Amino acid sequence: MKLSKTEIEAIQHEMTLYEDPGAATIEALKIVQEHRGWVSDESLEAAAAVVGVTPTQMEAVATFYNLIFRQPVGRHVIMICDSISCYLTGYEEILAYLKKTLGIEFGQTTPDNRFTLLPICCLGNCDNGPAMRINTDYHGRLTPDKVDAILAEYP
Structure with a gap:
């Protein structure tokens, strides 16, 4: 699953705000969730690739924060x-x-x-x-x- 151009640009912008671009991991997850309603495995992997961290590192952040939804949720x-x-x-x-x-x-x-x-x-x-x-x-x-x-x- 690819991220949209809008999602990628938003993540890349967040990465510029940190000395270590990997620090934008939580922001990348929030951006994906804002656009999709939740963070699927595929979108997590795509976001990890943009940020430059492993999917395992991205998953560790996603499961730590209770406001990142890893399964579909209602409106x-x-x-x-x-x-x-x-x-x-x-x-x-x-x-x-x-x-x-x-x-x-x-x-x-x-x-x-x-x-x-x-x-x-x-x-x-x-x-x-x-x-x-x-x-x-x-x-x-x-x-x-x-x-x-x-x-x-x-x-």
């Missing part, structure tokens, strides 16, 4: 915070409600490809627990009614 990725702060403020109720409402478990995507549900160990939103992130948007002080209204914002 909207819901990450629900399971930190102690969110746990103490209602995480279990919100998680159960999300699973029931969406009809999926962690790591699954709704049949209409609308949502993927993932855990995340901390969103840094402790004063607003329970909290979740959908794509790049943060939502806190969740209740089941609030979750319904939030989900409706993501077609």
